[in-house]
Amino acid sequence: MKYACCLALFCFLLTGCVAEEIIDEVPILFIVGYDQGEDEKIKGTISLQTFDPNQKVETRAFEAEAHTSKGLRNQLSGLPKPISIGKMAVLLFSEDMAEKGIIDILDSFLRDPAAGRLIYVGVVEGSASELIKNEFQYLQGIGPFLQNLIKESIEYGNMPQNNIHLFDYKYYGDGMDPVAPVLRMEETEVRITGLALFDDDKLVGKLNLDEMFMFSLINKSFSAGLYELELPGGEYANLQKIKSKVNYKVKNGNTNPSLNISVKLNGNVVEYTGEKLTKEKKKEIAKTFEKKVEIQGVNMVEKFQELGIDPLSIGDHARSQTRHFDFEKWNEHYPDLPVTIDVKVNIGESGIID
Amino acid sequence: MKWFKKGASEKPENLEEMVKDLKQSIDFVDYENKESDQPYRLIYFASLIDPEQLHRDLLPVIKESRSKSLEDLKGILPIENIEISSKLPLIQERLLEGHVAIQLSRGQKVLLVNISLRKSRDLSAPEIEFSVMGPKEGLVEDLHTNMNLLRRRIPHPRLRMKEITIGTVSKTKVVVAFIEGVASEQNINTVMQRLEDLDFDIISDSSFIGQMLEDNSLSVFPQMIDTERTDRITGHMNFGAFAILTEGSSNALIGPINFGQLLVSFEDYYLGWNIASFFRIVRMIAILASIIATPLYVAVLTYHYELFPSKLLATLISSRSDIPFSPVVEVFFLEVTIDLLREAGARMPTKVGQTLGIVGGIVIGTAAVEASLTSNILLILVALSALASFTTPVYRMTNTIRFLRYPLILFAQLLGLIGVALFGLFILTHMIRLTSFGNPYLAPLYPPRIKDWYDSFFRLPYVMQKNRFQFFRGKQSKRFEDKKKRKHSLDFDEQ
Amino acid sequence: MSDLEQGNRNDLLISPFLIMFIIHSNQVGVGVLGFQRYIAAYAGNDAWIVVIVTGLIFHLFIWMMYRILSDGTFDIIDLHNKWFGKWIGSVFNLALMMYLLLGTIVILRTFIEVIQAWMFPELATWIPVALYLLLTYYVLAGGFRTVAGICFFGVIIPVWLVFTATAPIKFSTFSNLLPMMDHSLKDFALGTRQMTLSYVGIDILLLAYPFLKNPRSSRIWAHMGVLLTTLVYTMVMIVSLAFYSAGQLQQSIWSTLIAWKVVELPFVERFEYIGITFWCFVVFPNICLTMWGASRVGKKVLHIKQKYFVIILIAFVFTVCVMVVNRDQVDYLNTLTSIIGTYVYYFYIPFIFLYSMIWRRVKKRI
Secondary structure, rough: OHHHHHHHOOOOOOOOOOOOOHHHHHHHEEEEEEEEEOOEEEEEEEEEEEEEEEEEEEEEEEEEOOOOHHHHHOOOOOOOOOOOOOOOOOEEEEEHHHHOOOOOHHHHHHHOOOOOOOOOOOOOOOOOOHHHHHHOOOOOOOOHHHHHHHHHHHHOOOOOOOHHHHHHHHHHHHOOEEEEEEEEEOOOEEEEEEEEEOOEEEEEEEEEEEHHHHHHHHHHHEEOOOEEEEEEOOOOOEEEEEEEEEEEEOOOOOOOOEEEEEEEEEEEEEEOOOOOOOOOHHHHHHHHHHHHHHHHHHHHHHHHHHHOOOOOOOHHHHHHOOOOOOOOHHHHHHHHHHHEEEEEEOOOOOOOOO | HHHHHHHHOOOOHHOOOOOOOOOOOOOOEEEOOOOOOOOEEEEEEOOOOOOHHHHHHHHHHHHHHOOOHHHHHHHHHHOEEEEEEEEEEEHHHHHOOOOOEOOOOOOOOOEEEOOOOOOOOOOOOOOOOOOOOOOOOOOOOHHHHHHHEEEHHOOOOOOOEEEEOOOOOOOOOEEEEEEEEEEHOOOOOOOHHHHHOOOOOOOHHHHHHHHOOOOOOOOOOEEEEOEHHHEEEEEEHHHEEEEEEEEEOEEEEEEEOOOHHHHHOOHOOOOHHHHHHHHHHHHHHHHHHHOOOOHHHHHHOOOOOOOOOHHHHHHHHHHHHHHOOOOHHHHHHHHHHHHHHHHHHHHOHHHHHHHHHHHHHHHHHHHHHHOOOOOOOOOOOOOHHHHHHOOOOHHHHHHHHHHHHHHHHHHHHHHHHHHHHHHHEEEEEEEOOOOEEEEEEEOOOOOOOOHHHOOOEEOHHHHOOOOOHHHHHHOOOOOOOOOOOOOOOOHHHHH | OOOOOOOHHHHHHOOOOOHHHHEEEEEEEEHHHHHHHHHHHHHHHHHHHHHHHHHHHHHHEEEEEEEEHHOOOHHHHHHHHHHHHHHHHHHHHHHHHHHHHHHHHHHHHHHHHHHHOHHHHHHHOOOHHHHHHHHHHHHOOOOOOOOOOHHHHHHHHHHHHHHHHHHHHHOOOOOHOOOOOOHHHHHHHHHHHHHHHHOOOOOHHHHHHHHHHHHHHHHHHHHHHHHHHHHHHHHHHHHHHHHOHHHHHOOOOOOOHHOOEEEEOOOOOOOOHHHHHHHHHHHHHHHHHHHHHHHHHHHHHHOHHHHHHHHHHHHHHHHHHHHHHHHHHHHHHHHHHHHHHHHHHHHHHHHHHHHHHHHHHHHHHH
């Protein structure tokens, strides 16, 4: 009886002790786009979705300007309840916004326990606001669609792993710099056009799709989607299920560093425009591929060195291979670090017919 | 109850007064025959005795005998269980048990002959604990028949049955049956002691005794198993438990038990060990899910929608988008509906009950969704968890499970997942503290007795069940002797 | 001497192997959710070695404790009285009680801080504190066997969370652990000092010892308990080092919880909420054990029945917990415990150990 009384009293006192966030009453946000506003302000655009029982998604876009990203939330009047970022999927930044640095905005998401760590950060060629406001015919709404698009191009395509956590990882880590996908709005759809390169949190360059593939191959051990290879004879071979095994070797990290990247590639030929896929032809394909990766890879690293960025985490590799690693010295050496890439390609299957 | 005791204490001074007192009931007979050669007087309750036996076995003998004394008559009567007494309380008690009192001449001494009428329904298959396999033999309301059923299943001299009478009004006979040497003396002493200490007026059913014997009567968890299956009773007795049979009840009580045994269907022993183990685990998961499914629904939809992946989220939101209530109202509405259906079904005759269940389930459920009172996902969840709660093999446990859900839903509404966890901790603590006749309720899980695990979450083959449960602390721990193993195992091509 | 000598002793005792769960559950608490950055601040990528080294040191402490307790079935309260006399012994015992109470307060308040920071920012502190303390009373009222049961289930129920450690591997860089042994001895020592707070809790052995059946045979299980803790901490540390970059780890207050954010199952995302929910089960044994220990001291030194003394303790803990209002105060409490814990383990236990050795020698000669 004593217990029961205590319990009853408690329940009475407890009612309404925490704020509810009922699933269908909270405006759930999947996507935010940030553009440069007037007077150093940030222009934020969100799209809200309403679900009706027939599972059709209606999207409404809102826009506001403020100096901080949290300030934006206050500006978004006309919403029934404070918006919730618990299911935030994609953050988009316009190029001019990204060039000025985005860590302040990211920080507000990293700090908030409600936000996830698998949010994708994307850079939009053009205006992020327009991309969000544009009414595409995507069934799930633009937010979940973009989330899916980026997720699948990471899992099945040629894009390296990236999300807000990895952005933060590389931002705070020494000897590495973040990357993010670049998106472009076309009339009826959104496309991924490459990889954005950041110096800390500022956009400094971009890779196109071809370079992005090379980047993925030499960045980390990786298995990629499809790649079309041009052979010297004007023929084309299509490679699939490419698996790379990457090994970074940094010598004399503190004194006189040099880098060797060895890449072992495995791939299947699924399409070939030439006449017959003979053993010799396969060897030729492998050779061409090797050369291509080597040349493009070295060019890419040189480009990074010029820009003074390190998206391949070469500095971090050096740290892990050098005792008492000194980052200051490394930063001095980095721009003219000699880099060699050894690639070995092995062509495996070539389909079930000869 | 005081009024009654007071009334009973006004004891009649002599036999005549007692007869006069009892005559106020219409079924009481006081017949005196002075005309015949042998005068005699019969006193009995017509409603309790067997008239056929009276006329066939008793009266002719009395009439023809020329005995002068009751002692002589005792020698002639072809019936066992005859006693001569002049003690009024004993006489009254015997009369109420269906004895007939015979006098040859006026006085205080009577001859008491047992010709009570035993009316009992025929044996029938267990209705509540139905099983596809195994014997279909259930207890009935008659104590003697029940004892007979048990004795036939265990024809062993060590099967002891101890009788005790409980209830100031109902004078119910209660039998404690156990196998000596297998059951621990401590448990038997405990139960006998508690039965002797019981003081109550009327025992309508064994469950009265069950509730009064429990270690913790505040608990919602059953601390004894009610069963009508004779195979279950004898099986548990062989583990080392005792069974309490009650006159007028078709349920026996088994104790001590542990929590795991409440989740064991006796049919598990009739299936192969691997299949039985699988279904046992399925049943445990079902029961857990049944308790926490709707509280989790409330907690997650009210506080932690982030837990759902985006795709599932869309489905959930759209299913709830027209519903004007918060999840907790919705859940309470449906849970109460299900409980109402169950209650109504239980009160109705079987066939009406079935119809009611189907009609109620389909019509109310569909209508509630159509009317936007509940979401269809919740409907599925509630229906599934109701279904899961009925997989419990012990009926009283089903009620416990259904009951536990309500406070959990409340806590889920108050503190979300934390509330569920805290209430879970409360239940856990309660179960750790709970005992059944002094034996820990969560054994063999806690305190951990790994040797008893062969028949707990899963059931190993019988050859591996050499020892009785340590849990029951019996003396005779071996169930059977080891057979000699084959000296060398056959190779593949030797088979 | 020992109050367990009288009465139905055997029924109050627990099997020796349960000491494993008792020790493990008293060691692992809220600390696991965010201890990584404090260690990594000194030992960097070698932090996991520090974790193992500290684990080994605590094995040494277990060994010392068994030597201290080696004769009879006395707990530390009896031994204090025996060795230092009634007065000084009582001072020691009361200090022990305050230390245990501080443990209760720190763990309870820190966990509620986690709930407030992660789940319900508006939640008033007194509500979960009151609920937890009521539950604690219910557990303590069931005697030590119930406390041990809560420890047992407090380890068994959340054990599956170990498997969630595989999820962050997808985003991990294991070369973060290289080069190994790249830090000075001083860094290791400082890291070890920081790590001590996470391992604190084996002191409960000093009080629980007389409640064990065949206490001598429990030694192996006590070591197993510490081993289990070491494994858990090492695993968490390695995963964290690989999942975060060095700079990022220093930014993350609750590294373990943040790492749970990347777990994705078909029907559940954002695993930290489930993690915190199950942490309710991890934290509870800590509260029960320390409160139980404190009430034992009260019973044997102040001669107040546990029944009543626990209520006083609960009122005290409740008041202090409610008075701690912000994060800085919680941090202060943690630092304080860390300092006191260091002294208890690195000075008090070796001291008692040596004292007991000398005491026994002297007594033998007489």
